[in-house]
Amino acid sequence: MTAIRNILFVMCDQLRWDHMTCAGHPYLRTANMDALARRGVRFTQAYVQSGICGPSRMSAYTGRYVSSHGATHNRVPLSIGEVTLGWHLRESGRTLALAGKTHVIPDARGMRRLDLDGHNELAVLLREGWFEVVDRHDGHHSEPHNAYAAWLRARGYDSPDPWTDYVIAVDTPDGPRSGWKMRNVRHPARVREEHSETAYTTDQAIAFMDGQADNPWVLHLSYVKPHWPYVAPAPYHAMYGPEDCLPVRRHEAERGPDAHPVLREWLNEEVARSFQQDEAIATVRPAYQGLIQQLDDHLGRVWAAMERLGRWHDTLVVFTADHGDYLGDHWLGEKELFHDCVQRVPFLLYDPSPEADATRGTADDRFVEMIDVVPTILDALALDPSRHVVEGRSLLPLTRGIAPSWRDAVFSELDWTFRGARRRLGLPTGHHHAWMVRTARWKYIHWGGGLRPQLFDLASDPDEFFDRGADPSLEPVRVDMRARLLRWFEGLKRRTTITLEEAEFRTDAHKRAGVFYGEW
C-alpha cells in the first residue's frame, strides 16, 4: 500500500448540502463533485459548528468547537493561545499551504501582549493562523491591494479596485451596475470567466501542485464561491432559470404569532426582507446555481491535474463547505441560524487507501462534524492526533469500514451579539450565545438569557416549519436535549497545555516529583 503523502482540503463558501447532483438536486449537474463522491464516501449528515464563516472555519482549522476556540463570530480573532492545523503540521515538519479564503483575523491584542506584532516570518504566520499563503483572497469585501487585484490589473481590468468594479459588478443594458444589489445578479459579471475568483483560485492551486513535484504537500483550496455577492460570469449567469431551482421551503407558521422572538427579529433583517420577495428568490437562486456549476467545472480541472501528476494514489481529498444559505427558505436570507439548509453541508471524503475500496461510491449517514477534518488529516498522515486539544474524530475508520461506536448528535453554536436582532430585543452587548443539539430525530436550539428554546421533530416535520419549543407534551424531549447539551459542555477540552500522555505520566506521581505529603 502507498502511504498517504498529500492532503487536498477543498472548502466552498456557503454551499448548501442539497446543491449537488449526488445529493439529489434535480437540475444541477455537478459532474465533478459526483465523481469525487464515486471515488470516496459521501457523508450525508455533515454539520458545521457554527452557521457563519469565521467560527465555522476556525472549527475546521482547529478541530475544536466554537465554545472551545472562542472565535465566535466573523472578525473575532482566534486567540493566539489556540492551536491550528498549520501548527500541528509544522510540529511534524510539514506545512499547510493556502489558496483562497480563510477568514483568519490576527489576534492583534494577543500578539501585542506577547511582543509578536513585528514584521518577521513568525508574525506573518501568526497573522495567517499558520497557513503558508500561496494566495489569499477572502472575497467578501474590497481587497484592492491583494494579489488577485494586481493580477486582474495586469490583465487589463483598469481600476484601483477591480474586484468591486469588475468581479462583483455586472454588465446591464443600461451600463455597469453593482452586484451587491441582488436584483442585478441576473446579468453577467464584468470579469471574464477565466479571470473570475473561482478560475483564479483554481489556477493558484494547480500551479502549487505542479510546483511541488514529488514533495509531499497539504493544500487548503478554499473557494469564496458560491458566497455572495452572487455574481456569476458568463455563461454561468444564465445557465439556470428559476424553474431549475429547488422549491422554496417556507410556511406561514414560521412568521406567525408563535414565532420564536429571536427568529421574529431575524425576519426583519434587510437580507430576510429581500428574500421574502419571490423575485429575489427567482433572481438569486439561478445565479447561485451558476456559481456552483462554474465551481464544479473548475473542480474538474483540479481532478485532471491530480490525474496528470499521478496524485490520486497518495492524496486524501476532503470536499466540504463552511455553511449553507437560506436563499429565501424559512423567509430568511444569508445564514447563522440553525435550519438544516445552513447547518448541513456537503462532505465528500476520498481516502486513497486500499482499505477504503469497499466504501467507494457509498453514502454514509452517520453524523460528521466540521471538527472532524483536522483529526482526519492528522490520521491520514500518521501524525500525533493531539487528543488533548482536538475535539473531532478521524473519519478514516468510517471510510475503511471499521465501524466504531459513533456520535448520535451534532452540536452547533451562534454568537448573535453582533446582530441588530439583539439590539431590537433590548439586550445589552454582553455575550449572547445559542446552541443547537441535533439528533437523528430532533433539533433542539437552546437560547440563553431566559429566551425559550426551539424544538423541531424532524420525523414528522423534516422541513423544520413547526417550532414545538413551547409544546408542553414535548418537555421530556427538551429535558433530554438539555442533558445532552450539559454533557457536551462537560466534555469540552479545556486542559490544552499538556498532552494526555503527560497527564497519565503525572497521575499519582507526586512522590516521583519530590512531594511526600500525607505520609504518617
Place this chain on the structure above:
Amino acid sequence: MTAIRNILFVMCDQLRWDHMTCAGHPYLRTANMDALARRGVRFTQAYVQSGICGPSRMSAYTGRYVSSHGATHNRVPLSIGEVTLGWHLRESGRTLALAGKTHVIPDARGMRRLDLDGHNELAVLLREGWFEVVDRHDGHHSEPHNAYAAWLRARGYDSPDPWTDYVIAVDTPDGPRSGWKMRNVRHPARVREEHSETAYTTDQAIAFMDGQADNPWVLHLSYVKPHWPYVAPAPYHAMYGPEDCLPVRRHEAERGPDAHPVLREWLNEEVARSFQQDEAIATVRPAYQGLIQQLDDHLGRVWAAMERLGRWHDTLVVFTADHGDYLGDHWLGEKELFHDCVQRVPFLLYDPSPEADATRGTADDRFVEMIDVVPTILDALALDPSRHVVEGRSLLPLTRGIAPSWRDAVFSELDWTFRGARRRLGLPTGHHHAWMVRTARWKYIHWGGGLRPQLFDLASDPDEFFDRGADPSLEPVRVDMRARLLRWFEGLKRRTTITLEEAEFRTDAHKRAGVFYGEW
C-alpha cells in the same frame, strides 16, 4: 477623598475559613486577621473555584473560572493565551509584584510555538505569569537554587538544600527527622522562627513596601503556610494542643456502603488513611494552628509597616487563601473535594475609601468567589474592568453599601484525572471533571462520565455528612441544580479576543465595513 493607589493582596495557602478567631475559632488567637476584619468587611461565604492550589490561584490571577482558563490542576500550565492580573496592570503602566508563592507553571509548549522561549525580559515575565518577582518561593517541594535557599545558607544553614534539611525538618530527641512524615510535626522545625518561610516572605514584602517610598504599588504577598509540610518553628510548634483544636467532623455514613464511588476511592488515598487515625489529627491540627498563629503574628508586622509608611489611607487590602484543608474531617486529608472545609476560605477586604466607612467591622454573608479578586483590584485602581474576559465581580459595591443584585450560587471545579482514584475506578486518562454548585441551602456535585451526583442539604445537614445524591425525593432539586450548571456553562466568557465595546461597535456594522449583502 484620597484615591486608592496601592493594593496588598495577601494569600495564604491551605488556610481553612474557620481557623480565624473572628470566624469563630474558639482557641486560635488571630489578633491581626481580626484587626483587618475590624478595619474592613469579613465575607463569611467566600469560595474558591477549585479546591487545589494551581487552578484556584489561576482563577485568582485571571478572574476566570477554571473551565475558562484551562489550568485545571497543579502543574497544568496556564495557556499563553490567557490574560492575568499582571498583564491587566501592565496595560495601564502598573506592575504586579510578588513575594512568595504563585504555583505559576510556564506554558512551555505555547511559548515554544510562539518562539518565546528565549532568555529575554518578556520570557521571564511569561514564565512568571506577568508577576514581577521580588521573591518567589513556592514551598511545596525542594527548591535548592532559589533565593530563600541562598539566604538560609548565608545565615549558617549549611546544606545544599536547607529547605529540606532545616525548614521542613524537625529536631527530635533522637536527632533530626523529616517533616514530610506527619508524625514528626509535634517537634519544632530545625529553622529558627525568624528564618522560617513565613518570616522570610514577610521580610521580603516589608522591604518591598519600604523601597517603593511614595510610588504606587500592587503587591501579592503570598504565604506558603499553613500548607503542608506542617512543620512549625518553635515556639509555635507547641503553642496549641489537641484540646485546643476544632472537633473532627466525620460520620460513619460517609464511608458506608452508600458512599459515592469517587469518594470511596479518595478514602483510600494515603493521605486520607493517615488522617483516619486519631493520632494524626491530634498531631497535625496543633501544628497547623501553630503555623496560623505564626502567620498572624507576622501579619502584625505587615500592618505595622503599613502604619509606619502611612499606607492605610490609600491601600486596598485583600486577605484570603487558595483553599482549605480536610485535616481528618470527612475521613479525608488534603483537599480537592467539595466539602466546605476545603472550598470555603477566609476573605477579608479592607477598602480605605470613606464610602466604605459604614461597613467597617461588619460581616457580609453574600457569596464571594476567588474570581472577584481581579475585578475588585481593577475597580479599586479605576482601571479598565476587561469585562470581555474577567468573569468575577468587583466587591467594592458591597464594601460601599451599594447593594446591587448579587449571585445566589458559587461554582467550583475539579479535574481529578491526575488522582489514583481515577485509575482505581478503571477510567482511562482523558478529561475527568466535576463541578460544584453551592447555593445557600444546597450543595450539588456533578460528576461526569455517568457517575451519580452528590447532593447535600445544608439546612438539615450543615456538616455535609449525608449524601442525598441518589435520594429520589430530591430529584427536583437536582434538576434545578443541573439547570444552574447549564446556565453557568452558557455564561462563561469564551469570546476573549475583542472587548465588549468593540463588539458593540461591530454590531449591525457590516455596511460600515464595506459589506453590502442582502440589498435587493
